[in-house]
Amino acid sequence: MTTENNLSENEENKISTEVSQEETSENTIPAQENTPEDDAEHHEEHAVADITLSEALKEMEKIINTPNAGEDFRKFNVLKEKASHFIHDEVEDKKHEYVEGGNAAENFSYEHPLQTRFSALVNIFREKHDDFQKGQEEEQKKNLDHRQSIIERLKNLYTNSEPGTNLFKSIREIKEEWSHAGQVAKSEFKILNNNYFHHLNQFYQMLDLNKEFLEQEYSHNLEKREHIIARAKELEKEPVIQKALNELQYLHKLWKEEAEPVAEEFREKTWEEFKEISNKIHERKSELSAAIESEQNENFEKKNQIITEIKKLSEPSDTPNHSYWQNSIKRVEDLRSEFLKTGSVPRKLSNQNWNDFKTTLRAFNTTKNNYYKSLKGSQQTNLDEKLKLIQTAKDNMNNEEWDITVPLFKKLQEDWKKVGHVPKSMTNKIWDEFRDACNTFFNNYREKSNASTDNWKENYKHKKEILEDLKTVSDEEGSIERIEAIKSAWNNIGKVPRDKIAINSEFNKTLREKLKLNKINELELKEEGLSENQLTDKARKIKSQISDLEAEIVKLENNLSFFNKPSRENPMLKDTFIMIDEKKAHLETLKQNLHKIIAGE
Numbered sequence: 001m002t003t004e005n006n007l008s009e010n011e012e013n014k015i016s017t018e019v020s021q022e023e024t025s026e027n028t029i030p031a032q033e034n035t036p037e038d039d040a041e042h043h044e045e046h047a048v049a050d051i052t053l054s055e056a057l058k059e060m061e062k063i064i065n066t067p068n069a070g071e072d073f074r075k076f077n078v079l080k081e082k083a084s085h086f087i088h089d090e091v092e093d094k095k096h097e098y099v100e101g102g103n104a105a106e107n108f109s110y111e112h113p114l115q116t117r118f119s120a121l122v123n124i125f126r127e128k129h130d131d132f133q134k135g136q137e138e139e140q141k142k143n144l145d146h147r148q149s150i151i152e153r154l155k156n157l158y159t160n161s162e163p164g165t166n167l168f169k170s171i172r173e174i175k176e177e178w179s180h181a182g183q184v185a186k187s188e189f190k191i192l193n194n195n196y197f198h199h200l201n202q203f204y205q206m207l208d209l210n211k212e213f214l215e216q217e218y219s220h221n222l223e224k225r226e227h228i229i230a231r232a233k234e235l236e237k238e239p240v241i242q243k244a245l246n247e248l249q250y251l252h253k254l255w256k257e258e259a260e261p262v263a264e265e266f267r268e269k270t271w272e273e274f275k276e277i278s279n280k281i282h283e284r285k286s287e288l289s290a291a292i293e294s295e296q297n298e299n300f301e302k303k304n305q306i307i308t309e310i311k312k313l314s315e316p317s318d319t320p321n322h323s324y325w326q327n328s329i330k331r332v333e334d335l336r337s338e339f340l341k342t343g344s345v346p347r348k349l350s351n352q353n354w355n356d357f358k359t360t361l362r363a364f365n366t367t368k369n370n371y372y373k374s375l376k377g378s379q380q381t382n383l384d385e386k387l388k389l390i391q392t393a394k395d396n397m398n399n400e401e402w403d404i405t406v407p408l409f410k411k412l413q414e415d416w417k418k419v420g421h422v423p424k425s426m427t428n429k430i431w432d433e434f435r436d437a438c439n440t441f442f443n444n445y446r447e448k449s450n451a452s453t454d455n456w457k458e459n460y461k462h463k464k465e466i467l468e469d470l471k472t473v474s475d476e477e478g479s480i481e482r483i484e485a486i487k488s489a490w491n492n493i494g495k496v497p498r499d500k501i502a503i504n505s506e507f508n509k510t511l512r513e514k515l516k517l518n519k520i521n522e523l524e525l526k527e528e529g530l531s532e533n534q535l536t537d538k539a540r541k542i543k544s545q546i547s548d549l550e551a552e553i554v555k556l557e558n559n560l561s562f563f564n565k566p567s568r569e570n571p572m573l574k575d576t577f578i579m580i581d582e583k584k585a586h587l588e589t590l591k592q593n594l595h596k597i598i599a600g601e
Helices: 009-026 036-047 053-064 069-100 115-159 167-179 186-205 211-235 241-258 264-283 285-314 322-341 347-396 402-418 424-452 456-471 479-491 502-517 532-560 574-599
Strands: none
Touching: 053 069, 053 115, 069 115, 069 347, 115 167, 115 186, 167 186, 167 211, 167 241, 211 241, 211 264, 241 264, 241 285, 264 285, 285 322, 285 347, 322 347, 347 402, 347 424, 402 424, 402 479, 424 479, 456 479, 456 502, 479 502, 532 574
């Protein structure tokens, strides 16, 4: 007869055999192609494949600002490699341009503007990771001591348990505490884990274990196994394959640590069922690989199309001009952004694809730079021609032989338009000189002409020509200066016949269209030849707009005050700060224009 604290020798041997069989058959997890660490690393690389340098630095900073920054070292390292790759390539591009300019490679010196920030982020993370590692070591030591104390309690449970001890409750508490005791160092885990299961085995074999407790234990563990199997079946339908694989790994851990032993008739049956489901889920891994491969091949095609388009822009069929290269530069920048945002390509093709992209970009920049080098020579020639026109205008601006000088100045203005671009540093200076000479002449001509005769029909003819000239203005470089010249010329022409006065409205309408096309306010135009009444009217309009702008700026700044410590770094407020800056810049321009009118400049 078996008492509460005694079992027969046969029952003891049976339990010992069951536990031994269980350990050999069920503690083997189906083989996986990659470890969870490999899968995680691949996932991180795939996640940041289409990230830019600026975005990578932002993500690195975001990781550093988390409470346990050092824990996320795998993602940080992937981001670090990505950012380092970007910086290195951009420095190489600068070096390539430097050498192409005829400079010696050994004299090249350039520090990437984001290098300092990148280095600071790496150093800060290294410190945080070191602190995290120290904390982990301390935590693992505490966990080791805790787990060893649990083993001691388990050992005492079957060697020195007090009479009346509720063995079922005690072993359940020990197993529950063991499963939540935290990680220990890898070097300690195997021995510690074997020690725990050894004493667990001894507990199940102890002579005082009664049959009722064993049945309760078997029943409880069988219930856990059934829950694990049910969840594994759900994972077969999980659409995100990587998620299913990760959770399956966790289910195997639960099976090993919390769902054993069970009665012999259920042992192999439940294990085989769980193992079969596990194998089916692992078979789905090929679907994940196929999906990734398909996506990467599509990305490879997209990136090759981008490279091809950049090559075409580098090799124009017709002789390119300034407008062509400006449009091409914008297009290449868009293509470059699109290339970087397109996801990863197959690893075996990645390096070659990237090198093709960088080579194509460099070829484009070389061709573009060669064009502008040759343009500098022609710009100097254009400058010399415009200086001659200025000198002619200055020599004749006080000449009152109208039959000769009026056609001359019209011809000078036409010739000025025909001459091409000059060096940017000289554009404003020579334009101001030419405009002043022309204005001096036309002001003098208007005064003398109006004093002698009010030739309205002739004025209409001139205005008609100026209007037709205005209609041809586009948004190319120099258009604003051209509009200013046209407006000044218009101001210098007197009245027209009453039945032709509609030309003024047509001119103003066309002027507004051209100003809108060139994104400039009429009040910001530099114009000469305004009458006193026109100056007064313009000053009044400027004052009104200044008042409106100041009210808008005050309103926007008041809105900012509702935020606690408003900052330009706040994404919600970024557009507001930009709007305030633009309005303040516009306000300053208007104030300067008003000052010039008041000062009679």
